[in-house]
Amino acid sequence: MKTKLVTAIAAFGLTLAAHAASAETVRVGVAAEPYPPFTEPDAAGNWTGWEIEFMNAVCAEAKLDCVVTPVAWDGIIPALTSNKIDAIVGSMSITEERMKTIDFSDKYYNTPAVVAMAKGGGITPDAEGLKGKILGVQVSTIHQKYAIEHFGDVAAEIKEYQTQDEANQDLAAGRVDAVMADSLALDAFVKSDTCCEIAGAVEDDSAILGAGVGVGLRKGDDELREKFNTAIAAIRENGTYAEFSKKYFDFDIYGK
Structure with missing residues (x-):
């Protein structure tokens, strides 16, 4: 009986070990x-x-x-x-x-990509609206690539940031005129800070935005x-x- 019990316990232990390993x-x-x-x-x-x-x-x-x-x-x-x-x-x-x-x-x-601006900034999310403006984007993102492709020739500067939060804070401080990012990320920002509002969604470019x-x-x-x-x-x-x-x-x- 003792031998059978030991064998059963050993088998159970192996089963548990096999499950953990899997x-x-x-x-x-x-x-x-x-x-x-x-x-x-x-x-x-x-x-x-x-x-x-x-x-x-x-x-x-x-x-x-x-x-x-x-x-x-x-x-x-x-x-x-x-x-x-x-x-x-x-x-x-x-x-x-x-x-x-x-x-x-x-x-x-x-979700779509959008542009945010200071409240009452009068910016539209297109080349005409961003002409002569400083636009903030996070590096190594589709939004950076889109901004360079669509607004690089008209914006005063495409300013790059390591994080979206840094770009948003510069918008709140007035150091950039607008930022571009995912609509949900910027929606959360404008809801948490009364400085800014969404200007609108950019025109779709699936080759860049995916x-x-x-x-x-x-x-x-x-x-x-x-x-x-x-x-x-x-x-x-x-x-x-x-x-x-x-x-x-x-x-x-x-x-x-």
Whole structure:
């Protein structure tokens, strides 16, 4: 009897060990710079926000052990390609240019790019409205590329910042005339600071702005990509996506 008991305990222990070993650890890169309402550290240093909840839901669905790994935004793709992280969940738009270097999951949200200005600034989100103006953008973003392509010849300056928060603070201080970024990021800013307002959405340019935001993955990591795709579809279908999203937005962030 004792031998059978020992054998059973040993077998149970091996089963647990095998289960633990089967849990795939995925280092998920997020931008080290705060990007509310998507990602930002709280007072205790824990990462919070809509994308953190999205990541947790997707990883739970896919049975992945995901670890948040902050990386400076302008180095996040090199961190992925050099195996320092395994995935990017950082409001990264799916663009043809980026797809030359990395792969993406299916999209998990899609919102327009907009221009914000000081209240009553009279700026329109086009070349005519930004003529002679100083426009702030975050480096290494689709918004920087769009601004250079569409407004570089008419703006007085395309001023680049390491973080969107720095650009927003310069707008509030009057050091730039306008900033360009994702509509939700700037909506959160104008709601928190009475200085500024949204001027409007820029004209779509899918070649630069992309076809929505996806999880960034290394080229050839097809198995992990399929796990993310399956999990994204599942949380959309079972209502989890809508449940955590309604805490942040009063519309469907998934978009068209």
